[in-house]
Amino acid sequence: GAVFFGLALLLRPTPGGDVYGPLADALTGRAFRVLPASLVALAAVVLVIWIPYSRSEIGRAAYAVGSSEQAAFMSGVPVGRAKFFAYVLSGLASSMAGLFLTFVTYSGEASAANGGTYTLYSIAAVVLGGVSLYGGSGSAIGAIFGALMFRTIGDLLFVFNLDPLWQPLFQGVVLLVAVSIGSARLFQVRNRLELFP
Known part of the structure; x- marks a missing residue:
């Protein structure tokens, strides 16, 4: 991230810049004056990208690689293609x-401080949504609901007037509990294959 932040400053020494207002308003406003445009875009991503990918051969291969890369390779799963498409x-x-x-934000500033915050939030969202950090289980739908839960936790802390200095601590505790619950299954099995029936 620091490398790309430096490249961004090299290309544009003054951070930020103008964002085309009508496009920004259209994508952050309301679609058809009813639904938030971001929700419509999220639904489009799920319908156009996630559902076909998760039901395709390469999507199932990605789950197999996440469970055990060596076992997937020995089973003839195209490990390289599965990892390539997952990263893409x-x-x-x-x-x-x-x-x-x-x-x-109407700004193109590549701020390293903001990037670190969103990295933590993205990990928290997928963990709260039931995606295993050890691979092989979870879905984009779960990650979306995890993000909504994490956002709701932040909103509730604001509603209950919790001191802003305590909010990151509380969110960190929630994340720690979610990761602990997700990894507790690993300590209960003798054979890793029992995790993936």
């Missing part, structure tokens, strides 16, 4: 999130 889709989703952040 991850990069695509990250770039879309970056664009939405640019449209919301």
Whole structure:
């Protein structure tokens, strides 16, 4: 991240810049004056990218590689292609999130401080959504609901007037509990294959 932050400053010594207002307003406003445009875009990503990918051969291969790369390779799963497509889709989703952040803030500043915060939030969202950090289980739908839960926790802390200095601590505790619950299964099995019936 620091390398790309430096490249961004090299290309544009003055951070930020103008964002095309009508496009930003269209993508951060309301679609058809009813639904938030970001929700429509999220539904489109799920319908156009996630569902076909998760049901495809390469998507199932990605789950197999996440469970055990060696076992997937020995079973004839195209490990290289599965990892390549997983990274490509991850990069695509990250770039879309970056664009939405640019449209919301009306700024193209590549701030390293903001990047670290969103990295933690993205990990928290997928863990709260039931995606295993050890691989092989979870879905994008779960990650979306995890992000909504994590956002709701932050909103509730604001509603209950909790001191802003305590909010990161509370969110960190929630994340720690979620990771602990998710990894507790690993301590209960004698054979890793029992995790994936």
